[in-house]
Amino acid sequence: MEAYHEPVLLTEALDLLEIEEDEIVVDCTIGEGGHSIEFAKRIGKEGFLIGIDLDEFALDRAQKRLADVGVAFKLFHGNFKDIGIFLRSIDINYVDKIFLDLGMSSFQLSGAERGFSFKVDGPLDMRMDRDSALTAAMVLNTFKEEEISWILWIFGEERFSKRIAREIVKRRKIKPIETTHELANIVLSVYPASRSRIHPATKTFQALRIFVNSELDNLKTFLEVSPAILKIGGRIAIISYHSLEDKIVKNAFKNSKMLKIISKKVVTPSRSEISINKRARSARMRIAERI
Ligand SMILES: C[S@@+](CC[C@H](N)C(=O)[O-])C[C@H]1O[C@@H](n2cnc3c(N)ncnc32)[C@H](O)[C@@H]1O
Incomplete structure (x- = not known):
């Protein structure tokens, strides 16, 4: 354990x-x-x-x-x-x-099956309470582009929220976004190169977690x-x-x-x-x- x-x-x-x-x-x-x-x-x-x-x-x-x-x-x-x-x-x-x-x-963070962290690959769940209905995957695969962008901006203060949301919607037309690594790679693919110490997907993951768990x-x-x-x-x-x-x-x-x-x-x-x-x-x- x-x-x-x-x-x-x-x-x-x-x-x-x-x-x-x-x-x-x-x-x-x-x-x-x-x-x-x-x-x-x-x-x-x-x-x-x-x-x-x-x-x-x-x-x-x-x-x-x-x-x-x-x-x-x-x-x-x-x-x-x-x-x-x-x-x-x-x-x-x-x-x-x-x-x-x-x-x-x-x-909770290190368990891949909870989907909280981009550091380990797992399903995009992010529910603290496993009895609640809404998962991060549902948000990413069913919400409108503007709604996803709003979530990333309000709860993650993510400057590139619009860009990320656009890419999410583009990719999900090909195949649903299911794992933490898929999401982290989407963020990385649209993020400008930076010398920031935090991983580009940090704010996106924070925003989704805050939203999913109210x-x-x-x-x-x-x-x-x-x-x-x-x-x-x-x-x-x-x-x-x-x-x-x-x-x-x-x-x-x-x-x-x-x-x-x-x-x-x-x-x-x-x-x-x-x-x-x-x-x-x-x-x-x-x-x-x-x-
Ligand atoms: C940082 S951990 C607490 C760690 C604890 N103080 C310790 O030292 O072991 C935060 C905990 O809050 C729980 N939590 C988050 N939001 C909650 C809520 N709205 N109601 C009840 N528990 C919540 C999480 O499931 C998690 O177990």
Whole structure:
């Protein structure tokens, strides 16, 4: 079995969330439980940990790890935007701490069959929740050229969105676009030579993933409902990995009448963390307190 996902900004999240014994903590993107294992150790035997994730495979891995810590916990398969519904189902109205670590786990990215990465060849799936209907292949093979171009521009800020969309539509007339490598090659074929450090297909893949999983809408809904679930003095920390998400979190915290911002400056990983874990490099964490 593959090594566990390396939790990002773990020390900073623990320090700034100020998790204490006996608390109720909700990890809304529990993944494989990298952060939650440490939350569990802090809350101890009298605390309660709730984990949510769209990915059932991730939940299985988290379940096994948390069982070893011996903490009281409950896991939910579903979307964090439904946090209120999950809590109500176990008769909890208010919690002490809420945590979100957006994006994807290493195993989701590296698993070819999930279709998230252009680095490994696999079907163009990109669904975090395997029960949902829309895949990236459906978008690429059935949406109009203007719609594909719009998705790449809005969710990937891709400068060459029109060019890429045109090429996608041209190629799919010959044969449906089915794999991550086919898509990456299409992007490469129309992309001007550049000295950029990121792969030309990075933004296209990001855009499709965000669209397929309605990531920004989920985050906005979550930010509307979650402050009311926090106890007074309770804290919420959110780690995002691209500017679209970070902007949404920053504005929601700033404009909320129920929250006070704790970290005036956004929290980013240290150089030493980035040297050990390259995936941490784009992480940005914001923390707020319920007033
Ligand atoms: C970066 S990983 C979390 C890793 C975890 N903190 C750890 O250290 O093991 C992000 C997780 O969020 C999940 N996820 C993304 N969007 C979600 C949503 N709207 N609702 C619930 N889970 C979501 C993904 O399936 C993934 O497992």
